[in-house]
Amino acid sequence: MTKLGQWLCGLALLGSAWAALALAPPGLQPPAPLRQALLPLPVYLLVAFGCYSLATVGYRLATFNDCEEAAAELQEHIRAARADLQRRGLRL
Amino acid sequence: MAARGPERVSVLLPTYNERDNLPLVVWLLARTFSDSGIDFEIIIIDDGSPDGTQEVAQQLEKIYGSDKIVRKLFLFPSGTAYIHGMKYATGNFIVIMDADLSHHVRMDFMYCGKQKEGNFDIVSGTRYKGNGGVYGWDLKRKLISRGANFLTQVLLRPGASDLTGSFRLYRKEVLQKLMEKCVSKGYVFQMEMIVRARQLGYTIGEVPISFVDRVYGESKLGGNEIVSFLKGLLTLFATT
Numbered sequence: 001m002t003k004l005g006q007w008l009c010g011l012a013l014l015g016s017a018w019a020a021l022a023l024a025p026p027g028l029q030p031p032a033p034l035r036q037a038l039l040p041l042p043v044y045l046l047v048a049f050g051c052y053s054l055a056t057v058g059y060r061l062a063t064f065n066d067c068e069e070a071a072a073e074l075q076e077h078i079r080a081a082r083a084d085l086q087r088r089g090l091r092l
Numbered sequence: 093m094a095a096r097g098p099e100r101v102s103v104l105l106p107t108y109n110e111r112d113n114l115p116l117v118v119w120l121l122a123r124t125f126s127d128s129g130i131d132f133e134i135i136i137i138d139d140g141s142p143d144g145t146q147e148v149a150q151q152l153e154k155i156y157g158s159d160k161i162v163r164k165l166f167l168f169p170s171g172t173a174y175i176h177g178m179k180y181a182t183g184n185f186i187v188i189m190d191a192d193l194s195h196h197v198r199m200d201f202m203y204c205g206k207q208k209e210g211n212f213d214i215v216s217g218t219r220y221k222g223n224g225g226v227y228g229w230d231l232k233r234k235l236i237s238r239g240a241n242f243l244t245q246v247l248l249r250p251g252a253s254d255l256t257g258s259f260r261l262y263r264k265e266v267l268q269k270l271m272e273k274c275v276s277k278g279y280v281f282q283m284e285m286i287v288r289a290r291q292l293g294y295t296i297g298e299v300p301i302s303f304v305d306r307v308y309g310e311s312k313l314g315g316n317e318i319v320s321f322l323k324g325l326l327t328l329f330a331t332t
Contacts, residue, residue: 024318057235067223077120090148
């Protein structure tokens with residue numbers, strides 16, 4: 001199954017469970033406090049995911065390594081390379 | 093497990109206007125390989141560069157020998173240089189990387205270290221884990237990179253931390269198999285390779301790499317790239 005397929009299945013499952021409980025006709029309704037929590041649940045989850053995304057990307061951005069030493073090492077290597085290649089007959 | 097013959101690494105280097113970087117990359121590769129005692133060859137696939145890249149490649153062939161430097165001229169649509177280059181590869185491992193010095197050459201680490209350690213089918217360089225990272229990127233570029241990667245992880249759950257990186261080592265048969273199955277180009281091609289590899293059950297090891305922004309030459313990240321990345325990501329999401 002494709003990733004899209006998995007997402008659609010998952011959403012369909014959760015969506016129907018939520019609809020069954022939150023939008024049930026009177027008589028089959030779960031107790032009032034539960035209903036009150038259930039109705040806005042999808043929006044809450046969306047907002048929670050949004051916050052999680054921002055926090056995660058923010059954290060990863062902040063901890064993105066700056067490879068100072070790799071850059072310096074590269075400059076060293078370039079110097080050595082140019083010298084050696086010129087010695088071996090490369091016309092730069 | 094098939095018996096292992098003597099091992100050789102073929103490096104595929106697609107080039108376009110890399111006359112300044114090419115000799116440096118080749119020198120670094122040659123030195124790293126000989127320091128580690130690994131047999132190698134470098135296949136330079138040039139896209140008809142007008143800046144003299146081919147002449148430089150010719151000189152390099154004279155210096156290092158034609159069993160070590162293989163030159164191919166091929167006018168190709170982006171992303172298919174590897175298919176062409178692979179036909180001439182005589183190694184049993186293939187490394188793909190950029191010829192513009194953005195990939196800091198630590199071949200011994202990738203090959204000897206990681207691949208041997210886990211007998212992986214693919215070893216992928218990652219900028220996002222361990223002491224991997226970048227140099228010369230401003231905040232905006234880092235943000236786009238992390239944001240795009242986050243989106244990719246959420247949508248594709250690929251099991252690898254850096255999907256758009258292009259510094260990787262593959263077993264030759266694995267690369268051939270994946271090439272047959274992959275249809276995208278550019279960044280998305282790199283992503284698709286990993287996703288398909290997962291599907292086919294190949295093992296992937298990761299090694300931290302440093303991506304040093306262009307020493308010479310210009311960089312290629314613009315609005316168009318972002319749009320095509322998103323299109324490609326959504327295509328992969330819907331089809332794999």
